[in-house]
Each structure stands twice: as C-alpha cells, then as structure tokens.
Amino acid sequence: MTDFTGLVAIVTGGASGIGAATVALLNSRGATAVSLDRVGGDIDCDVTDDAAVASAVEQVVAQYxxxxxxxxxxxxxxxxxxxxxxxxxxxxxxxxxxxxxxxxSRAALPHLRLSPSAAIVNTGSIVAGTGLVKRAAYSASKGAVESLTRAMAADLIADRVRVNAVSPGTADTPWVQRLLAQADDPDAALQALVARQPIGRLVAPEEIAHAVCYLASPLSGSTTGTVLAVDGGVHSLR
Incomplete structure (x- = not known):
C-alpha cells in the first residue's frame, strides 16, 4: 500500500516495541516517519521537556x-x-x-492544521476500561489519554484534524519483557499473562502498528474520536 506517500509523520517512543513497528510500517507504506525517543530515535527527545519537544517538531518541519x-x-x-x-x-x-x-500535540498542531491529511493517534491501553491488579497510576493515566482523545477529536474536527486512539492489550514488547524479568518466577508470570488473553498469546507489536496506521491513514477520513482495541479479546470476551 502507498496510502501515506508524501506524508510526514512523527512517532514518539519510536525506538522500540510498538513505536518501532509503527515507524517501519509507515515507511513501508510511503510515509517519511521520524522516531522520537529519549535514546535511539531519529531525534533524541524527552517528551517531558517542553523545549525538547518544540525543538524536535521544528527540526522535522525544517527538514521535510x-x-x-x-x-x-x-x-x-x-x-x-x-x-x-x-x-x-x-x-x-x-x-x-x-x-x-x-x-x-500542542507543538504539532500549527503544522497539522496546514495538512490535507492531518491525523493524531494516541496510544491508550485496555487498562482504561478494565481493572487490573496493581496498575492504579498506569490505568489512570491511560484512562485520561482515552478521554483526551475524544475531547481533542471534538475540538479539532472543524480544523480537519482527526484524532483517534489505539487500545492495546498486553503486547510482546521490551517493556513487558522487563516486567517479566522482575517477577519472582518469570515463566509463571508469562503464562499468567498469556492465560488472560482469549486468543492464547500476547499481542504482536506489528498488529498494533497496523491498527495505528489504519487510524492515521487518509483512507480513514471518516474515522475520528474512535478508540480501537487490539487486545486479543481481553476487554470484551470471557
């Protein structure tokens, strides 16, 4: 597919896991995808640093x-x-x-408003709608991301900037592998994660990347304010 030909994308957390898979897929479909990460991205950027964020966005626009x-x-x-x-x-x-x-989003919006194919995709999580043990802070933050997604979609629809989110289940990413390594019994912890997946395995980063690209694609011009689950059925199946 070449639906992203000529388009420029920024992917934060793009050096590994879901982000890296998304960068690769966007590039394969014609985009110029730039990864931002604290270490190992195309541009080093800490998303908690206002100045670094503004600088990274301006670097991308200046170059492309x-x-x-x-x-x-x-x-x-x-x-x-x-x-x-x-x-x-x-x-x-x-x-x-x-x-x-x-x-x-604040740094990117002045430039996105100039695009004929503007899209923002946020990464949420199934924990926004499903209570998991010992995930209070993480769950609260991802619930806020999903609520923010819908509010942004409403605010920006007049500017023709679409805003959606993907809601992954437990994915086979370096972050999950680090969590498992900290467990008393990593093998048992992995089996417990797999057991709660109706499909019987963890979600692949590439599967989430395909959902992200669906939401970001110009072919999805009528999709905004949507949260798309890629969770192996965790949220909706028993």
Whole structure:
C-alpha cells in the first residue's frame, strides 16, 4: 500500500516495541516517519521537556517541509496500588503518558492544521476500561489519554484534524519483557499473562502498528474520536 506517500509523520517512543513497528510500517507504506525517543530515535527527545519537544517538531518541519501525522506513543508503566506509589511516581507516569501527548500535540498542531491529511493517534491501553491488579497510576493515566482523545477529536474536527486512539492489550514488547524479568518466577508470570488473553498469546507489536496506521491513514477520513482495541479479546470476551 502507498496510502501515506508524501506524508510526514512523527512517532514518539519510536525506538522500540510498538513505536518501532509503527515507524517501519509507515515507511513501508510511503510515509517519511521520524522516531522520537529519549535514546535511539531519529531525534533524541524527552517528551517531558517542553523545549525538547518544540525543538524536535521544528527540526522535522525544517527538514521535510511539513507535518501530517502525529503518533503519541511514548509511555511508561508503574506497578502498584493507589497506596503503593507515592505522588512523585504518579506525577512521573502522568508527565510521560498524558502530558507528553499534550506537549507533542500542542507543538504539532500549527503544522497539522496546514495538512490535507492531518491525523493524531494516541496510544491508550485496555487498562482504561478494565481493572487490573496493581496498575492504579498506569490505568489512570491511560484512562485520561482515552478521554483526551475524544475531547481533542471534538475540538479539532472543524480544523480537519482527526484524532483517534489505539487500545492495546498486553503486547510482546521490551517493556513487558522487563516486567517479566522482575517477577519472582518469570515463566509463571508469562503464562499468567498469556492465560488472560482469549486468543492464547500476547499481542504482536506489528498488529498494533497496523491498527495505528489504519487510524492515521487518509483512507480513514471518516474515522475520528474512535478508540480501537487490539487486545486479543481481553476487554470484551470471557
């Protein structure tokens, strides 16, 4: 497919996992996709740093002359109940997962409004709608991302900027692998994750990338304010 030919995209958290798979797929379909990450991206960028975010967006526009698509994918996790994590940890999680998307969107919007194919895709999570044990801060941040997605879609529809989100289930990413490595019994922890997946396996990053590209594609011009689950049936099947 060449539906992204001539379009320029920014993907945050683009150096690994879902972000890297999205960058590769966008490029394969004709886009110029630029990965932003703290380490290893095409542009080094900490999404909690206002100046770094503004600079990265301007670098992309200066080099390629336009910006059409923003994928707000950068995110971090947190393990714990509402009592386990102190407020500094809550602020850290929200600063990346929610405010990072806010910073990038605010910096990108003046350029997106000039595009005939403007789209923003945020990365949510099934934890926004399904309670999981010891994921309080992470769940709250991703619930906010999904609510923000719908509010942005309403605010920006007159500017012809579409805003959607993808809601992944447990994916086979480096972040999940790090969580498993910290478990007392990593093999048992992996089996527990697999057992709660109706499809019987973890979600592949490439599958999530395809959903992101569907939402971002000019071919999906009537899709806005949508949260698309790619979760192996976790949210809706029992």
């Amino acid at each position: 002359g336009r910006l059409d698509i923003l994928i707000n994918n950068a995110g971090i996790g947190a393990v714990g109940t509402i009592e386990d994590n102190d407020l500094d940890e809550w602020r850290r999680v929200f600063d990346v997962n929610l405010y990072g998307a806010v910073r990038l």
